[in-house]
Amino acid sequence: MAVLFLFIDGVGLGETAPKNPFSKNRYTGFEAMSGGQPFTRDAHSILSDGHLFKGIDATLGVEGLPQSGTGQATLFTGRNAARVVGRHFGPFPHSKTKPLLRDYSIFKKATERGKSCVFMNAYPDIFFRRSEQNNRWSCTTLMTKSAGIPLHTVEDLKKGKAITAEITQQAWREQLAIEIPEIDPGEAAERMLNQARSHDIVLYEYYLTDKAGHTQSEAEAGKVISRFSAFLEYLIRNRNDEDTLLLSSDHGNIEDLSTKTHTFNEVPLFAEGPAAGAFRDVGSIRDIAPVILQVV
Template sequence: MSVFFVFIDGVGVGEKSEFNPLSDQNLKSFSYFTEGDGLHSGIQPSIKSDKLYLPIDANLDIEGLPQSGTGQASLFSGENASKIAGKHFGPFPYSKTKFLLKEKSLFHKAQIEGFKPHFLNAYPDIFFEKSKKRNRWTCTTLMTKSAGIKLNGLESLLDNKSLTAEIIQDAWRNSLNLDVPKITPEDAAERALSSLLEYDLVLYEYYLTDKAGHEMDSEKASKVLGVLDRFLVEIIENLKEGDTLVISSDHGNIEDLSTKTHTRNPVPLFVMGDTYAFKKAASILDVTPAIVETLKRGRK
């Protein structure tokens, strides 16, 4: 039994409106979980033994707009990074909360229980050069490095063992001029599903949703959501029996294109497979403990 955790940056549960590209029945993956027209606040939570949708809190009892640095540290540790910092902070990890990612992360917790975690994202050489020079890593890369897990680069991508941040590899070709093939979202999903045969826990991060939200660009939002939707539908339709798919976010953003800032909306928690440990989730702090519990349940 394996868990595939898809972290989608900047996705909240907002009102159904012309500014909310998530409230669309054509968004088949989200509609699968909500059993409604995409994702919006008018849809009721749904808890079943094999499928779950819950809106969960990302504000963590701290005023202001949630940010990626503290939000992701909270999501990936199960501890309130915003409260430790005394504020929401981002986009990079806050100095006082880095220990959560270095010592108490989801990957560390999985390893302590004897499970093998893996981070599916790949990064180009320029990312490693800049990050090392500044000694400034994202939450996911800091967590991965601190758990002793090698970050993927170009070689693993060419071996079909990892995925780029935009799924279909076009940015590496068009912006970085790297000789990598363009793939379909379905091809990418096959890579993800294959990784579940080798690892107990696989994490994939998709951040273009947050980027589109900041740009208040409905056309770009539609494009990045379309690629993501095809990727997730392929996962949903082909997930091996016994495996569990978990999807969640760190804060709201793209659900309200009338503003370029993050929102205080709840974020979605979608689960397909073993939903038992997630049924009482109330905030992003509950996701990591539930994933670890699900891994343990699968071992029994």
């Protein structure tokens, strides 16, 4: 059994309001998670053995708005990174949380037990040059490297083994002039499903939701939500019965376009598949990593 973990940055469960794109529009992928209910804080929790959906805490008992650096370190290690730092911090890892990502991540702990993990995101050559020059890595790339797992490159994209940040490869073609074909969200989802055949944990990061939330642009928010919704819906419809699909976030943002900052809202926790029931008692983003390691 594999866990297909979708980390979607900056998505909370907001109120039903005009500035919440999830209450203003219908996104079938997101509403598939909530059992057809509007994807807002008003949705009732679903706690069946094969399908779980509810809101969980991302504030971690620390004052201030949640941030990506500490939120993601917590999500991927099960350690309260905001407590370790003494405040919420981001977007990159704090010097005090880098050891957590190096030594206690789901990738590190799973590989130590002989499990196989893959991070689906691919990165262009310019990313590697800049990151190595500045020694500045994101939470996901740092934990992947620290577990001895190679980061995907353009060559992996050409082989159909990886996914770009915006899913369709369009940005790599238009902004980086890299000769790869544009694909649809379903084809990208198939790549993730294929990797689940040979790996125990398959992780994909979608950060454009957080980026769009900071712009406060309804058009940009709608574009990035729609694209991910199609990707998500395909995974839900085509998931192997033996695998568990999991989704959560590090903090809220895009669900409230009245502000350019993050929010205090709970974030979604969705699980579908044979291990979904194991996540029933998860109350915060800190609780997710230990359950993943329990079920793989």
